[in-house]
Amino acid sequence: MKLFRASLLSLSLLLSSGGFAQQPAAAGSDQTSARLAGEVLVNGRALEYVQNLSDKFGGRLSGSAAYRRSAEWAAEQFRAAGVKDVRLEPFPLESTWSRGLARARMIAPQERPLHLESLGWAPSTPAGGVRGDVYILTDLSRDFIKRESDKIKGRVVMLDLSALAKDGYAAFSKLVAAPQFLKDAGATAAVIGSSDANNVLNAFNLNWGARISPLPLAQLGMEDSKLIQRLLAQGTTVTVEFAYENGTGGAAEDNNVVAEIRGRERPDEWVIIGAHLDSWDYGTGAQDNGTGCAMVLEAARAIAALGTPPRRSIRFALWGGEEQGLLGSAAYVRAHARELKDCVAALNTDNGAGHPRGWKFEGREDVQAAMTPISKSLLAGIGGDGLSPELSFDTDHGHFFLAGIPSLDLWVDMEHYDEIHHKPSDTVDKIVAHNLSAGAAVVAVTAHALAERPGRIAPQLKHDAVGDLLKKANLEEFLKGVGVWK
Numbered sequence: 001m002k003l004f005r006a007s008l009l010s011l012s013l014l015l016s017s018g019g020f021a022q023q024p025a026a027a028g029s030d031q032t033s034a035r036l037a038g039e040v041l042v043n044g045r046a047l048e049y050v051q052n053l054s055d056k057f058g059g060r061l062s063g064s065a066a067y068r069r070s071a072e073w074a075a076e077q078f079r080a081a082g083v084k085d086v087r088l089e090p091f092p093l094e095s096t097w098s099r100g101l102a103r104a105r106m107i108a109p110q111e112r113p114l115h116l117e118s119l120g121w122a123p124s125t126p127a128g129g130v131r132g133d134v135y136i137l138t139d140l141s142r143d144f145i146k147r148e149s150d151k152i153k154g155r156v157v158m159l160d161l162s163a164l165a166k167d168g169y170a171a172f173s174k175l176v177a178a179p180q181f182l183k184d185a186g187a188t189a190a191v192i193g194s195s196d197a198n199n200v201l202n203a204f205n206l207n208w209g210a211r212i213s214p215l216p217l218a219q220l221g222m223e224d225s226k227l228i229q230r231l232l233a234q235g236t237t238v239t240v241e242f243a244y245e246n247g248t249g250g251a252a253e254d255n256n257v258v259a260e261i262r263g264r265e266r267p268d269e270w271v272i273i274g275a276h277l278d279s280w281d282y283g284t285g286a287q288d289n290g291t292g293c294a295m296v297l298e299a300a301r302a303i304a305a306l307g308t309p310p311r312r313s314i315r316f317a318l319w320g321g322e323e324q325g326l327l328g329s330a331a332y333v334r335a336h337a338r339e340l341k342d343c344v345a346a347l348n349t350d351n352g353a354g355h356p357r358g359w360k361f362e363g364r365e366d367v368q369a370a371m372t373p374i375s376k377s378l379l380a381g382i383g384g385d386g387l388s389p390e391l392s393f394d395t396d397h398g399h400f401f402l403a404g405i406p407s408l409d410l411w412v413d414m415e416h417y418d419e420i421h422h423k424p425s426d427t428v429d430k431i432v433a434h435n436l437s438a439g440a441a442v443v444a445v446t447a448h449a450l451a452e453r454p455g456r457i458a459p460q461l462k463h464d465a466v467g468d469l470l471k472k473a474n475l476e477e478f479l480k481g482v483g484v485w486k
């Protein structure tokens with residue numbers, strides 16, 4: 001009952017504050033927007049969607065049975081919401097992977113257990129595990145690793161991320177290439193220290209594209225890795241051993257879940273709203289990204305409940321393979337290349353369920369200018385009228401942005417997001433239900449307004465103009481390094 005009363009109060013404040021009382025400068029009725037927000041805030045099912053995803057299916061690792069079952073479930077939710085056109089669209093995985101149990105210990109100068117888990121898409125250790133003295137690597141360049149090969153051969157290499165992070169996003173593309181260089185230099189394995197206190201580990205991989213890494217990779221707890229670094233700084237030899245047996249498989253297919261409400265006047269023009277359905281395997285993928293999926297499902301349900309479709313079509317997409325390099329959304333952009341010219345805007349939600357602040361307009365001032373009247377007239381009452389210039393390529397709006405399509409990424413309060421991101425604590429009990437519903441309302445109202453307005457939000461950019469924005473955001477080297485931009 002507390003949640004129900006809070007939702008009613010929020011809606012009454014929304015309607016009385018003038019957030020929907022002004023005539024919007026952009027097309028899209030204030031009355032329709034109020035109906036959408038009310039449907040989400042009062043009759044919403046967002047928390048129910050997340051609870052089903054996280055508690056029923058758990059971690060939805062790409063290529064897993066849990067992911068496949070969750071995709072089938074999501075398709076049924078779209079249909080139950082009244083969206084008739086629902087499809088499962090395949091995308092390729094180069095390989096599949098599942099985590100095995102890990103054990104690790106320091107052997108010298110003292111014997112003690114270590115907190116360690118395999119990185120994603122890392123191969124199993126050899127029979128009997130890996131044993132070696134630890135060598136700290138501070139430079140990921142191929143030439144440096146080659147020069148240091150005498151020190152690296154037969155060793156367990158610890159990557160010093162504090163030294164590497166100075167390169168920003170560009171460091172990630174170097175990390176992706178480094179395992180092969182280390183294998184060529186004779187390293188037996190590589191480990192990375194966690195950045196989270198209390199030896200808490202977080203799941204991730206050091207590749208782009210669901211490829212099995214060339215040598216065993218693992219993460220060590222923060223306190224364990226700092227102990228090793230202190231001992232090495234004193235000139236002490238540190239020897240460790242660890243073992244795990246992961247499951248690996250060959251090429252496979254997973255499915256994106258795509259639903260569509262056809263437009264009443266311009267059905268060939270479309271807005272797309274997306275969130276990634278896959279998650280890592282430590283927690284249950286509640287805020288990364290069950291909450292984003294719930295917002296997309298809620299937007300579909302609320303817009304379908306209007307009874308009258310918007311002027312343009314709206315597509316609703318739940319992507320797979322995001323954690324391995326935006327694989328599902330990249331495949332969709334490739335498969336629909338001929339109709340991308342008709343994509344008016346791409347909206348994405350993948351930042352958890354903090355209270356919504358508004359939208360990131362990805363460095364495009366023309367998108368900012370077009371969004372300002374929508375934000376001020378339709379989103380202010382929900383608290384989602386902010387606009388941020390931040391440009392990123394860490395989630396599924398990325399390939400739409402590279403295609404020149406006006407792209408928006410939901411901007412939310414992320415103060416506590418890193419406490420659960422990719423960790424066992426990413427569970428539904430961390431979600432503030434009202435914040436989740438407010439985010440879903442922002443997504444639904446914005447998508448409908450963009451689909452309803454007479455003109456497009458902004459033109460599609462040419463390749464060179466996109467490149468200029470990437471350079472300004474220091475993303476070009478990173479994207480070239482992982483092979484998604486030329």
